[in-house]
Amino acid sequence: MLGQSLFLTIYILTIAFILGAIFGSFINCMAWRIANGESVTKGRSHCAVCGHPLGALDLVPIFSYIFLQGKCRYCGKKISPRYMIIELVMAVAFVAVVVRFDVTFEAMRYLVLICILMGLSLVDLDKYIIPDRFIIAGIVWWAVTLPLMEEPWQMQLKLGLIGAFAIAGGMLVLSLLFDKVMHKESLGGGDIKLFFMTGLYIGPWIGLFNLILACIAGIVFVIVLKQKKIPFGPAISLATFFSILFGCEVVNWYFTLL
Structure with a gap:
């Protein structure tokens, strides 16, 4: 990526970071459903404690956890920090792979x-x-x-x-x-x-x-x-x-x- 302009490099890595966070959120949800015997393809995302369906503002990777202070908007119970951590880890991992292998x-x-x-x-x-x-x-x-x-x-x-x-x-x-x-x-x-x-x-x-x-x-x-x-x-x-x-x-x- 060294041969590209600085702006293009930053743009590509930003996209990689965002995609990594999005996929991290999806994988977290998928893994939780598999571990708990729920369908991966059916049903909306919901709070693991109260079961309330989550809205769009509750599902923004990384930022939703920060803005909601790690709590469910509906029942107020604490949300495991694992969700945000995995989103961050996947975001960084995506960036690392793109840096190593380019697009x-x-x-x-x-x-x-x-x-x-x-x-x-x-x-x-x-x-x-x-x-x-x-x-x-x-x-x-x-x-x-x-x-x-x-x-x-x-x-x-x-x-x-x-x-x-x-x-x-x-x-x-x-x-x-x-x-x-x-x-x-x-x-x-x-x-x-x-x-x-x-x-x-x-x-x-x-x-x-x-x-x-x-x-x-x-x-x-x-x-x-x-x-x-x-x-x-x-x-x-x-x-x-x-x-x-x-x-x-x-x-x-x-x-x-x-």
Whole structure:
């Protein structure tokens, strides 16, 4: 984006920020409905406490929460700050992806992937489960966007499948061995499926870097949250986000040391 005028750059990044906040709001709503057994496609958005349908002024990403001082307009109960936080996080994530990949099909591919990762992470945080619909959506989106990338789709297909099966397969074998020795579940099936799906996008070498990052993120979550058990999906998703942005440079730097 350095070759563009300053005004155009600011304009594009502003649009990316707004779109990120909007999608963050939608994903928050969708994830809450999935976690609570509600239909994603039917019914208006409503207060999680009193159930009152929300109006247009209640649904402006970020600003509605600020202006309403974190309370429902109708019942006065406090609204979880998670809504505004996710909207801000998604807004910043969209900007970061556009800065990294410019306005390209590659950026579009990763923006949709980030939305999928955020959705499954929120459900995993609430219910300790990663619904298959997110994994399927990620796989289908990867396949659909193969012809749109600069790299030949045959090479993408080859590296993607190698990365997916190598990382997910390796984690499956290790988890089964650990389960047998420790007599308890070490890694959920949803986490392994998530490693498979993300491996399609980033291939084997960045996939290995992603695995290391995910383990580090998981340890940090355990320390910060002070819980013996945490959902691993958010850690994998966070690691994947950073792997998308910086994984290629880190892997190339590592190979220069060999």
